[in-house]
Amino acid sequence: MNEDLSALITRLHSYSGLAHKKDIQTVARQLREAWPAPCANGDDGALIPDGTGFKLLAMEGFINHFVAEDPWFAGWCGVMVNLSDIAAMGGRPLAIVNALWDDDLPHAEQILQGMAAASRAWQVPIVGGHTNLRSEQPQLAVAVLGETTHPLSSFAVRPGQTLMVAINLHGRWHPPGLNWDAATDADPAALRRTLSLLPELAASGQVHAAKDISQAGLAGTLVMMLESAGLGAEIDLAQIPRPDEVGLEQWLCAFPSFGFLLAVEAEHCDAVQQRFEACDVACAAVGKFTINQQLMMQLQQQRACYWDLTQQPLTGMTNH
Structure with a gap:
């Protein structure tokens, strides 16, 4: 039976990791008052x-x-x-x-x-x-x-760029929360190698912007990235890499240990995917960044808005 996308979005909105990110709005407001320059x-x-x-x-x-x-x-x-x-x-x-x-x-x-x-x-x-x-x-x-020497930042995302997701799927749940532990039993040399991919890809110009998937989960972290950029995105949930034994809702709320959202120009997508997969990290193009300020989700034949930043901020961290 197919997942109902609207019902899934309603449940995702109740995830506690989002509430913690909303608390940042107070900080953002105070920072703007103290440092009004962009x-x-x-x-x-x-x-x-x-x-x-x-x-x-x-x-x-x-x-x-x-x-x-x-x-x-x-x-x-x-x-x-x-x-x-x-x-x-x-x-x-x-x-x-x-x-x-x-x-x-x-x-x-x-x-x-x-x-x-x-x-x-x-x-x-x-x-x-x-x-x-x-x-x-x-x-x-x-x-x-x-x-x-080559900083990446959510503020640098541009419309039309491809949204990619890179996640280490080789792990297990660390209860009681939705913490996916892909690190404590991993080879330390492999941990260092995968972490070095981001600065290497930044220096090569193959990744334009990045965001670490936090306790807000993949969906919430993407909203934070879009808020900083002043953009929206289209994402196909079926394309997100995830472990076979993990449900979609759990995975969209999980903290994955090693997980990043990436903004990549179309001509670099294959090379970026190959770099991560050479380190045994799953990487896939899952959507694109758009000029409107909505996160639109697609699942099978369903399409719905997960978050409309013109109506509801999340962290308030934006230069726009």
């Missing part, structure tokens, strides 16, 4: 001019109950998600810092062990941070410094 920093990381290139700064804070209930994985994710943010900006990571609060030393040690394991796997040093072991509850924030 600034393209509302992306995966801050882009800071540095002579002939740019420094990149990414930071993630984590929900307290996640840190409390899954400390090792929280520490690992603290590093992993920031490295993906740096890669999405076309950059290479240089160093990691963290801020850790906890009320229990053994619990804090598990967080630090997860961070250290990820630091070793990706060969990025932890160079400092802040620690408080007399807190009322566990809390964690992690930041990564990177650099690039």
